[in-house]
Structures are given as structure tokens and as C-alpha cells.
Amino acid sequence: MIPLCEPAIAGNEIKYISECIEKRWISTYGEFIKRFEEKFKEFLGVKHAIAVSSGTAALHLALRALNIGEEDEVIIPSLTFIATANAVKYVGAEPVFVDVKKDTFVLNVEKVEEMITPKTKAIIPVHLYGYAADMEKLRKIAEKYDLYIIEDATEALGTKFKGRYVGTFGEFGCFSFNGNKLITTGNGGMIVTNRDDLAEYVRYLSSQAKTMLSNNGFVHNEIGYNYRLPNLLAAFGLAQLEKLEEFLRAKRRNAEIYNLYLKDVKGVITPFDTEEVENSYWLYSIVVTENFGITRDELIDELKKHEIESRPFFQPIHLMRNFRNCKKSEMNNTEYLASHGINLPSSVSLEEKEIELICTIIKRYG
Ligand SMILES: Cc1ncc(COP(=O)(O)O)c(C=O)c1O
Structure with a gap:
């Protein structure tokens, strides 16, 4: 796994x-x-x-x-x-x-x-x-x-x-x-x-x-x-x-390798740094759009079949029982991301060949 x-x-x-x-x-x-x-x-x-x-x-x-x-x-x-x-x-x-x-x-x-x-x-x-x-x-x-x-x-x-x-x-x-x-x-x-x-x-x-x-x-x-x-x-x-800097370098390296393998995969949006933000890439998080061959949940199942653990983005809290009546703005992006976002394996110890395997499976549908 x-x-x-x-x-x-x-x-x-x-x-x-x-x-x-x-x-x-x-x-x-x-x-x-x-x-x-x-x-x-x-x-x-x-x-x-x-x-x-x-x-x-x-x-x-x-x-x-x-x-x-x-x-x-x-x-x-x-x-x-x-x-x-x-x-x-x-x-x-x-x-x-x-x-x-x-x-x-x-x-x-x-x-x-x-x-x-x-x-x-x-x-x-x-x-x-x-x-x-x-x-x-x-x-x-x-x-x-x-x-x-x-x-x-x-x-x-x-x-x-x-x-x-x-x-x-x-x-x-x-x-x-x-x-x-x-x-x-x-x-x-x-x-x-x-x-x-x-x-x-x-x-x-x-x-x-x-x-x-x-x-x-x-x-x-x-x-x-x-x-x-x-x-x-x-x-x-x-x-x-004491190992924090090393861990941060490993997360960045993971993201760079993933980004390389997932570059140009249709329907997959990969994470990035912005002009203002240096992302720690704690979890490598992608968004699977309608142009991808299967749905986000189908991708989670597919990865699971290959003993790869992934996780959907958080479910919107405004839809949960205890918070349904709270005030809110329109929630288009939250609801979209909650059903299209997926966190991929992101351990500090992740190896390049493991990332390659994960991306090979993803690429079959992109
Ligand atoms: C966004 C966010 N807020 C709060 C927490 C709460 O942290 P803890 O689990 O240490 O209580 C977590 C982590 O679990 C989190 O991901």
C-alpha cells in the first residue's frame, strides 16, 4: 500500500x-x-x-x-x-x-x-x-x-x-x-x-x-x-x-516530480506556486475536471485497486447537519472542489518510482 x-x-x-x-x-x-x-x-x-x-x-x-x-x-x-x-x-x-x-x-x-x-x-x-x-x-x-x-x-x-x-x-x-x-x-x-x-x-x-x-x-x-x-x-x-527543512524539501521534490509526470494530462489541474505564495505542498492536491476520462471518485477507486491511498477534498461544512443553517456566501467553488479535488500520496519518504506508478494510472484516463 x-x-x-x-x-x-x-x-x-x-x-x-x-x-x-x-x-x-x-x-x-x-x-x-x-x-x-x-x-x-x-x-x-x-x-x-x-x-x-x-x-x-x-x-x-x-x-x-x-x-x-x-x-x-x-x-x-x-x-x-x-x-x-x-x-x-x-x-x-x-x-x-x-x-x-x-x-x-x-x-x-x-x-x-x-x-x-x-x-x-x-x-x-x-x-x-x-x-x-x-x-x-x-x-x-x-x-x-x-x-x-x-x-x-x-x-x-x-x-x-x-x-x-x-x-x-x-x-x-x-x-x-x-x-x-x-x-x-x-x-x-x-x-x-x-x-x-x-x-x-x-x-x-x-x-x-x-x-x-x-x-x-x-x-x-x-x-x-x-x-x-x-x-x-x-x-x-x-x-x-530539527528535520523540518529536510521535510519541506522532500514535499517540494514530490510536487516537482508529480507536476512533471502529470504535465499536459487532459482534465488534471496540478498545484503550483504563485507570485506571492510559496506552497509547502503538504498534500499534493489535484483537481480532476469534466475533461478527465473518469470521475474523481472513480479515480479514487482505481488507485485503491492498485493499493494506492488517496483522499477526496473535504466535504463542505455548510452542508453538514450542525452547520446547515449558518449564514453563507454562494458556494460554487467550494462545492465544485469538494467533488473534484483529490489528495495524492505525499509522504516525505515517497519514492520517484511510486510517483511514476501513481501517475501512470492517472494518465490512462487523461
Ligand atoms: C484545516 C485544519 N484545521 C484544524 C485541524 C485540527 O488539528 P488537530 O487534528 O491537531 O486537532 C486540522 C487537522 O487535523 C486541519 O486540517
Whole structure:
């Protein structure tokens, strides 16, 4: 089986985990959380990075820290993983869905303004599959209407917009380290910000809103969460982070090879960099149009017959039961991409001959 995207574990993972076990740095005590956070913020060039238990937790904390709650609206794309929308619901706010761009799958910034109301408090652009939303235009809109930006950069560690890493443009950037992400801790995430006050508040909320008393007792004056990342996982994460540049090069190499083999295949649109965006190619994502010989789902079946795992793009959230009644813009591109987009195998360890095999099967229909 050629998997969709499996982690690469070939660095200091065992060494650092062993160190944790030897020194009893299992939970919150120990050095790895700090080292992981320091290295992460150094990479992004951001002031604060707080390690948390998942990307979903990062999004939830961002919304809580900005005091977003009932009666508030948050603009998000509908073409995203459910966690983006769920996090908005966790704080009692309402997601408002805006369509995406057909060529890059990310929030269509041109459509954002028409969905802003006096209730709108924030925008969450999702940098899907390694592409990036137009953060320049989005920031202008946010400034004009006095809105917060929380970047869902869970799928785009290493992606750049105009030379700057995504996740660093908004009040918060949220990252995920689940099993198929560019770097993994099994389950985990990071929330980054340039604001000192917000960083401090997020740390507080992520550890049950705990204040230590002089006698080592705790007092909790707010509802908080158990969202911290333990040392054991941070140790794993640090080892992964040391390989980040290498992983990014491998993803780019995968994309270059795929693009070469799929060049000129009828009905297949391949991913690309734009003048502004340096794609991380976390997942190699193509769109299969009506000119292709078979449908997207038939292609998924065909690949499966050859033991190749692929995945359709996310299903539109505005069509899901819990979100059907939410406000939304027209959704032509979201619905088109959800039924025509496909993620192909994208592991860091993918070999050229495997890409060639995948593309040979695709080419039979193009
Ligand atoms: C777009 C998007 N948002 C949020 C998340 C949530 O991250 P996690 O699974 O770490 O909670 C993910 C990943 O799973 C994602 O792909």
C-alpha cells in the first residue's frame, strides 16, 4: 500500500524520548516543552509559541483568548476540516461561511466583505493543503472593520506568503502536529502570537486557568482547559522540528516530480506556486475536471485497486447537519472542489518510482 501521508521518524526522536524517561520528564516538568517552543518560534520569526495538545485546542484557545462568544460571528471557509468550524461553536459563536478560490482552495478574500455584519468579530483563513490565503488583503479588511484574524495554519507549516511564513500575520496562528502533518507529535499543536498579553492569557487558559498560591495551592478564577502538551510529546516534536527543512524539501521534490509526470494530462489541474505564495505542498492536491476520462471518485477507486491511498477534498461544512443553517456566501467553488479535488500520496519518504506508478494510472484516463 502507498499511504496518503505517513510520518518520517528518522532523527533524534528515540534519543530525546529516552532522555525524558530517564529524567522523569514525562508531564509538565522538564526542558523539552521550552526547547520545542523556542525552536518553533525561531523558525517562524514570531514572538511567542505555546505548545498545546492539538490544533483544535489551539483554535479554541485563540477564540477564547480574544473573548469571542455568544452573539458573535466568525468568518471561515466551508472547505476545511471540521475542527475550524467546531472551534467556533465551542465558544458559542456562529460560523459564517465564505466561498474559496477555485485555483488555490483558500478563502476568497474578495467575498469576505459582503458577509461582514456588526456581529462579526474575527476571520479564520485556512491555509489549505499548503496553499496560503491572501494575508495582505485580508489584513486590510480586518483593519477596516476592526476584526481579529486567527490563521488556521494547521496544514501549512513552512508555507510563505510574500516571503513571510503563514501563521504570523494574524493575532494568532494555529498549527497541528497530528499524525499526518508535516511534523508530528502523535497528537499536538502550537499556537503563536506576537502579542505578549495574548500569549500570557493563552498559557493561563491552557493550564486550567491556574494561579499558584504561596503555599503551592491553586486558585482558578476562570474556566480553563487541560490543553498543554506534555514533555514526552514535546521531545518527539523537537526531534521532528530539527528535520523540518529536510521535510519541506522532500514535499517540494514530490510536487516537482508529480507536476512533471502529470504535465499536459487532459482534465488534471496540478498545484503550483504563485507570485506571492510559496506552497509547502503538504498534500499534493489535484483537481480532476469534466475533461478527465473518469470521475474523481472513480479515480479514487482505481488507485485503491492498485493499493494506492488517496483522499477526496473535504466535504463542505455548510452542508453538514450542525452547520446547515449558518449564514453563507454562494458556494460554487467550494462545492465544485469538494467533488473534484483529490489528495495524492505525499509522504516525505515517497519514492520517484511510486510517483511514476501513481501517475501512470492517472494518465490512462487523461
Ligand atoms: C484545516 C485544519 N484545521 C484544524 C485541524 C485540527 O488539528 P488537530 O487534528 O491537531 O486537532 C486540522 C487537522 O487535523 C486541519 O486540517
